[in-house]
Amino acid sequence: MHRRSIEIHPPTLLLDREKCMQNIGKMAGKAAARGLALRPHCKTHQSAVIGEWMRESGIGSITVSSFRMAIYFAAAGWKDILVAFPFVPTGLCDLEELSAKARISILLDHPSATAFLKKLSHPVDFYVDVDTGYGRTGIPAEEPASVEELLKAASLCKNLTFRGFYCHAGHSYHAQNREEKDVIHRKAMKDLARLKGEFSHYQPIALYGDTPNCSIQEDFQGADVLTPGNFVLYDLMQFLAGNCSAGEIAVLMACPVAGVYPARRQVVVHGGAVHFSKESMRLDGQEIFGLAVGREGRQWDALQGQTRITGLSQEHGIVSGPEEWIRGIRIGDLLHLYPIHSCLTVSLMKEYRTLEGERIPTMHLKA
C-alpha cells in the first residue's frame, strides 16, 4: 500500500518487465533443453511490445486465439502464426488476407469446415484439434477414424496442408492435486504419441500446452512444440494451483482507495469488474476476485493472503482484510492487488504501465 501516490489515478495494470522477461526466458530454456520448439500463445499478453521481448528470446512463431489477434500480430511483423481456435467459416476473408503475407496455421476438428476451404488462394497449414479429455473442442483422441475422415475431406482442399495435432489439455486447470495433473499430462502425451504413430505417413508433429502442464511437467515425450500463454505473466489462479511462485506473477493492479469502512473491515477501491473481470476463485471457502500484495519500490513479493477482494461491481472493488490492516488505510491510498486471471484483466485494462512508468499498449488500444 502506498500513501497518496498521485501519479496513479485510475486503476492501473502494472507490469514488471524483468519478471515477464524472466518468465519468457525460463520457458524458452525449458523447451530448448528438451529439443522442443516454443510457439507461445499471445492471448494473455496481447501486446506487440511483449511480442518483441519474446522475439529477443529467440522465439519465431506464435499462437493466437482469433483472426483479429492474428491480424494485429501480423502487422507487428510475425510471419508464422497459429490461430488456435476451430476454423469458423465466417473468418475466410481474414484467412485469405493473412495467408497472403504470413505462414498461417488453423485448427480443424470436423470435415464440414473444409467445405469453406476448397479454394484457398495461398498455402495454409492445419492441425487437427485433439481432445484428450478437456471436453471443449477437438476430436476425441480415441477416434482416429474421425481424424481419417477429416484428413480425407481436407485433402480435397488445394493449398491446405496437414501438419499435425494440437492439444490443449485445459482440464489441467481444474485438477485438484499433483496426481490428477500428472494423469492428465501422461494421457495427453500418450494420446499424441499414438496419433503421430497411426498417421506417421504424414510425418505429423504434435503441439501441446497449457501453462499448468508446461510449467510443472518435465517429460514431454509425445510433443514437439509447446504452446503455453499465461506463463508470460502468470496470475493468482496459476499461483494458487501451484504452477508458479507468487514472485513470478508479473502483473498487478494498482487501485486507489475510495472508501474505508472499519466497522465491517472493508475498503472500497476504484477497481471493479470492468478492470479485474469477474473471474473468481475459492480460498478457504471464500469467493475471492484478487489478493493484496505488498509493494516496496520495485518489489512486490509479499502476498497478503488475508486481504482479499471479496466483491466486485462494475467499478467498485470491495477489499476485506484484518483489523490491523484497515487501521492503516486512508482514502486516496493505493492498494496493490494480484488479479485472478491475467488474460481477462489485460483484455479489460488495454494497456500496461511498467515499473519504470512506460506505457505498453495491447491490441485493444488503438494508436
Add this chain to the structure above:
Amino acid sequence: MHRRSIEIHPPTLLLDREKCMQNIGKMAGKAAARGLALRPHCKTHQSAVIGEWMRESGIGSITVSSFRMAIYFAAAGWKDILVAFPFVPTGLCDLEELSAKARISILLDHPSATAFLKKLSHPVDFYVDVDTGYGRTGIPAEEPASVEELLKAASLCKNLTFRGFYCHAGHSYHAQNREEKDVIHRKAMKDLARLKGEFSHYQPIALYGDTPNCSIQEDFQGADVLTPGNFVLYDLMQFLAGNCSAGEIAVLMACPVAGVYPARRQVVVHGGAVHFSKESMRLDGQEIFGLAVGREGRQWDALQGQTRITGLSQEHGIVSGPEEWIRGIRIGDLLHLYPIHSCLTVSLMKEYRTLEGERIPTMHLKA
C-alpha cells in the same frame, strides 16, 4: 439461429434501437408521472449516441461511474453530470477540468476526502452517499451524526455545495422474492425521507435508484430524482429477477458456431469471457453465462430456456442444449444469446451494431 449469416463475423453485440428507445421512454414517463426527475446512469450503455436518444426523451442530466466516463460524456455536450462514486483524491485534476465546463456533482461518504477539495476553482455539488443496507459504500442511514460531521468538513471547502442524498440500494439485485424487494425499497424511501427531514435546513433532495427498484416499484415518496442505468438495455439478470420482460432486453450477442459436439449435446461458439464477461447466474441449479434466443428478422422474443452457455473460456463459449436443437446446428451458423449482465458485455464489446447495420461506438472505442 441463422444459417451462414456471413455478414457477422466476429462475435457481435446487436442492439435493437427501438426497444432501447422504448425502455428510455417508459422510464422517463414513469418518473414524470410521479413528478420525479430522471438522471439516468450511463454506465450501462456507455455511448454518446444512446445518450442522444436519452436527450430526445427530454433528459438533461446524467449519472456516470468514473471521471473518465464523465470526460467522455462532457465532450458529447452533457452539462450536468453526477459522478456516482465516492470521490477519490487522485481524481482532483479531472474534477477541476470537468467543473470548468459543466455542472459536476460528486459523492462523499467521509470527511477525510474533503481535505482534497478545499481549493476547488469552480463550483462543485456533492451528495452524501447513504447506505440503506447494501453495504458497499456510503454512510449508514442510521448515522446522522456522521452526516453532520461530513457536512461540517465540507463547509470549509470553498465552491463545494451540499445538494442532498444519494442512495443506490443495490441489494435489490440479491433479493429472493418480491417481498424482500419491497422491504429494501420501503426502508430506502423511509431512510431518505427521514434524512431529508433531519437536514431540512439545507433543502436537500434525494437521488435514488437502481434498475430493479425503478422498474418494479410504484411509490417513490422520499426520492426526488431517479438514477437507474441498466433499464436502457436490460439483460438476463434483470429478466430472471423479474424486473423486465424478455422482450424488453435490447441487446444480444450474435456468435458464430465453431464446433458441434452432438455426443455431449454441446456447441462451441466464438464468444467467450472477453466478449460476455464471466458474470454468471444459477438457473435450475446450473451455472449459466447466457441463454439462447430465437431471432426472426428484426424480432428476438423467443427465449430458448434450455439452450444455455454453460461454460466460457477466453474466446470459447460452450452452449449446451437439447438433442433436437443440436441436430439442426452446423459449423458457421450464428447463435443469438442474451448476456447475463449487459453493462459488462458492453464494456468488453466496445461497440454495438443496430439491426439496421449501423455501428454505434461506446467510450471504449476510439474514433
